[in-house]
Amino acid sequence: QMQLVESGGGVVQPGGSLRLSCVASGFTFSRYGMNWVRRAPGKGLEWVALTWADGSETFYGGSVKGRFTISRDNSKNTLYLQMNSLRDDDTAVYYCARDIGPRPRNYFDSWGQGTLVSVSS
């Protein structure tokens, strides 16, 4: 049974950094693209980033481009999101989600339980 488990969320000051992790199990991680999607309090879902199965390509939403970096370690079945220069509006629950692919079939068939990031002074 496949599972995605996020961790690394917490409280951070504006301008600070945080790294999220998502550990995958129950499927061949290296065969799938992976995404981060977030939901801010009282708002809807927002796609954050995608990395291809081999990590060779990455794509970002406009609000995080240049500040966030998605990466993966297929030997550890782990997806990462390095978040720098955090702002108040980055406060959200962050989900990792498995990508069906290939382009343009980038949709998500399985999601983790989410990890909460709170940016506050």
Place this chain on the structure above:
Amino acid sequence: DIVMTQTPLFLSVTPGQPASISCRSSQSLQHSDGKNYLYWYLQKPGQSPQLLIYEVSNRFSGVPDRFSGSGSGTDFTLRISRVEAEDVGLYYCMQSIQFPLTFGGGTRVEI
């Protein structure tokens, strides 16, 4: 960016009655391969989002057949033939024909 507009924002339904949600995109979601890359997700209270419908009208594994999707180009609809209590939550449409992937603002369905 492709803007996805959902209506209504809020839907109060009676169990056993039908319901529908509209999703309109600012650009056509039809690819040169003829498919429309439009999806529907449901986030139930306290849960992670879950996939309901992919590529307009295909129900994902385990999704009850009371859910159906239709549309093409820029106009899409999710229908629930007979709403059940477990269908409450936030419904989102999403497009994947162009980066960045974008979601509609969501429709809250309550009983």
